[in-house]
Amino acid sequence: MIRIFTNKQSGHLSCLYTIAFMLLGSGFASAQSDDPNLGIIPAPFSVQKAAGTFTFSQLTQIKADNPAERSVLLLKDFLLTNQHYNNKLSKYDPKARPVRGVTTLIITSAGSENLVAEAYKLTIEPNKITLIGKDAGLFYGIQSLIQLFPVVPQGSVTLPCAIIEDKPRFSYRGMMLDVSRHFFTVSQVKQIINIMASYKLNNFHWHLTDGQGWRIEIKKYPKLTEVGGTRLLTSFGGNRDWPDNVPYTGFYTQDEIRDVVQYASERFINIIPEIEMPAHSDAALRAYPELKCIPAPGSTNPNRGNSIYCPTEETFTFLEGVLTEVMALFPSKFIHIGGDEANKQPWIESQYAQELKKRLNLKDEHEMQSYFIQRIEKFINSKGRSIIGWDEILEGGLAPNATVMSWQGEQGGIAAAQQKHNVIMSPQTNGLYFDHYYSRNSQEPVSFPRYASLADTYNYDPVSKVLTPEEQKYVIGAQGNLWTEYVPTFAKLQLQVFPRMFALSEIAWSEVANKDYKQFAEVRLAKHFARLEAMDFNFRVPPALEVIDTMVVGPKFTYAPKSVIPGAKIYYTLNGRNPSDADWEYQLPLTFEIPLNEKREFRTTVITPDGRRSLSTRTLMLNKAPLQATNIPGTNAGLNFKTFNGSFSMPEQLDKAVADSSGKALDVLNEAIKRTHPNVGIIYDGYLNIPADGIYNMSLSSFTDAALWIDDQRIIPGEESVPLMKGNHKIKINYIYNAPAAPPAGSPANFRIQRPAPLRVYVSEAGKARKEIDRESLFY
Known part of the structure; x- marks a missing residue:
């Protein structure tokens, strides 16, 4: 959350400018103990939780209508290979009395006649689990049951009592x-x-x-x-x-x-x-x-x-x-x-x-x-x-x-x-x-x-x-x-x-x-990432902060990055480099106090127990006073421009060059100049109207061919955000254009010539969609 506190004095906004930015949790809430789906993916049609638990162990008996059915054998193989249980498997006799003190898993098609295709019903009681289904439904019920088991084998497993009734939305x-x-x-x-x-x-x-x-x-x-x-x-x-x-x-x-x-x-x-x-x-x-x-x-x-x-x-x-x-x-x-x-x-x-x-x-x-x-x-x-x-x-x-x-x-x-x-x-x-x-x-x-x-x-x-x-x-x-x-x-x-x-x-x-994306991404995915890691499967590790690359403006920030992956560690740096496992390990929320007109860079990387890494997040924290609006000498629509004939390699070179012409333009898309000047530099200058106080993101279509200044401050790539007060602000843009070279000799007819990107200037309030500067906001 970003807050801007202002105090109006004599018709102007004072220099009291404070932003509180809290990222406690930053996209990953702490795992909910009361997961409505019991961690199962995809989310079942219905889950009714009940009191009590079932304890699955080596002594749990498995009884099936057909012990040789492939789905049953796949479950038996999972229990042996992944959980190290070699449970007794026998034919299910619904008339047989349960053995006191022995927990049982029953796999049966009895009752499946009331289920739609691919559906199943899984009932977990303190002493008995009953899985009802046939064909694919039985197989899918077994998959849900398997997901309830831990990734790391244990001597016994405690399963919550519940009734799961499940069926697919689509065939x-x-x-x-x-x-x-x-x-x-x-x-x-x-x-x-x-x-x-x-x-x-x-x-x-x-x-x-x-x-x-x-x-x-x-x-x-x-x-x-x-x-x-x-x-x-x-x-x-x-x-x-x-x-x-x-x-x-x-x-x-x-x-x-x-x-x-x-x-x-x-x-x-x-x-x-x-x-x-x-x-x-x-x-x-x-x-x-x-x-x-x-x-x-x-x-x-x-x-x-x-x-x-x-x-x-x-x-x-x-x-x-x-x-x-x-x-x-x-x-x-x-x-x-x-x-x-x-x-x-x-x-x-x-x-x-x-x-x-x-x-x-x-x-x-x-x-x-x-x-x-x-x-x-x-x-x-x-x-x-x-x-x-x-x-x-x-x-x-x-x-x-x-x-x-x-x-x-x-x-x-x-x-x-x-x-x-x-x-x-x-x-x-x-x-x-x-x-x-x-x-x-x-x-x-x-x-x-x-x-x-x-x-x-x-x-x-x-x-x-x-x-x-x-x-x-x-x-x-x-x-x-x-x-x-x-x-x-x-x-x-x-x-x-x-x-x-x-x-x-x-x-x-x-x-x-x-469906609930937050619950899916921040709670249920955890166990499934762990399963992938146990299988030595690669996967995209979610970053520690929800926003990978961002800039914030203000004097004080607190961050609490988190990872959904069990056992993962978060490392961070403050020196502008992406973190490795030799850098600081995150333990507790970090608070940064930024002196006025200074910046700090906070980067994080998640590293899983098997060494897989997330993308590194980058948060640039700036403490800037807002730039005051200025009175403009005129209200004519558009911008002044000067042209510099010749080939330039950097837009900054134009500030020391001698102009060969000047004029007025309604916007920066002056294609006529390019048609008459195969190689040219252009400086635009004037004023940009800002409709409201706020933090604005300024950017260009290319920072190789163009440079941008607001109120004489250079806007640097990756550091576009600037606090601006409502009103008019000086704007200057240096732009260089070099006509593309002819295709090499012998090139095919469909050879694509790389043409320089056309000049575009974008401005938007922080958190809002980027928009191109329109003519109505430019004056000279």
Whole structure:
């Protein structure tokens, strides 16, 4: 909380300027002893706590309808491997009398006839635990029971008495892994499937083919893996986490596919294979280039972006052959056929495709894609299966029985539901793309340049309020996606997925009314982080302070950073360096008193028992007197400017240069100057109107090409906040512009020239959204 205390004297604000800033808890409240969900993720449908406890020990007997049932054996294995209990397991006889003094766990399907699919009921009494469920419901009840056990084995475990009645919100609860860009082994895939099952996710979307690599053996077309399964490691989006042009290969044999499918099935996870079409087909077309469209004579760019199958009979014969083998390996009702991001230019330039369009009376290439998808759907339907496609399959008309996976945003899913098609919500705009950055902080490992915080993921509701109650029924679930352009290692995969997968499970399983982000993030996650650490799984360690990089203004601050991870330690520094385990260990709340016109920098890092580290937080504390407003000589809209012809390397050089022209500008976006001066420096000066007393954040689009002064004080990158009084304040901006160099000789036609960022100036009150300075606030 920030408070500004003022005292009005003679019509002016006095210099009494005090800010109290308290971060006691700073985003992590102390763990609540009365956790309504008993620490279970995803949050159960209903938890009724009761008096008393149950003590589980080596002597507890386990009785099951079918002691050989796989779910029961998985529980037995967990107790032996993780808790070191070798409990007696026997057949359950409901007529048998309980043995006095012996605690019992009963696993039965009796009573499950009243439960919906995948539901279970877990009753914990002082001497008996009863788990009712069948098939997946029984398995999920066991997963909830397992979560009640401690991470570190104990001689006996005390469980709270309660009645847990649980069922899923959605029938489809999915996680996608792209193995085309980077290949992950069978063992690694199984590890992901294990954790999915533990958190009640039931569909593993296996993205097996894409432009970069074909990862599934097709016996009829061996070159798909022999040629298409190999790629060269090259820069992607400027990321060079690997050497250039190193051959990189990998694929799954059909026997390995069968093994993974069986492994997942035993954990009630359905595997949905994705075979991309008609685009994202570079790997297949490298292997079988005859499936490309041949450009018509005179085509302008015949070799550019030709990564789409030509809609020939040969192509459909090929794809039907591929899909026949795929469907023999995967019993899934759904087969994912992609359908996204299709560059249709090769169809436009193809004589065959254009003749086909005329013959079929298709309006455009969008309708041609619809023809392509519908023809594939008809084949898949003939085998008793259904297709899923990304939301672009809506273009040109939706295939009759298709399920739409909405990825670009929610609009595709909304449109499909309104057309009475089943929808799986997976929007990259709402936190369900796990390849995105967790935050905007520069310490984050390189990722896809969008953002999906844990809170963004957790707070997403797949059912749009735009839909009517009847249309909402077509939303069958949600899915998180991990694309792997920026994920070259299994450790990076784990970092991107955890803890987001925990949030995903709650999106897909739990009722909205049972969700609580604060309780989830600050209480329940603790034990689950500990479980990941015990498995030696990587994960993103939450920082010690909620805000990673911030500035505060005032004379006194108190901080009490916290970590949700059991056994983690917090280290801090005051010297501007990120902390290590050789720095101060945080023990008690820290209070800082900052002398006037001085600053202090407080940094923290969380280090877990196994040595994993959070991002380092940085808090810059300033004690500045507010800058007083000044009278201006005029009220003309805009700013003065002076130009300096020539090439400059730093904006500060302009203060010692000789101007060659001057003028007036309404704003700083004077593109006309750039057109007449290929290399130029510009100084803008005037006054900025501040509407109210407060702390303001000032920034520029680039601190390399521009510098900013307010009331003759330089605004330094990372130290933008300044206390300003209501009224007009002097503003000066130095800006340099050097025209981009011509492309190097021999560059391809699509070579991208790096152009300097246009000048933008931003101002906002602390804690509010950043806004660009508007013309109405500038005067000279």
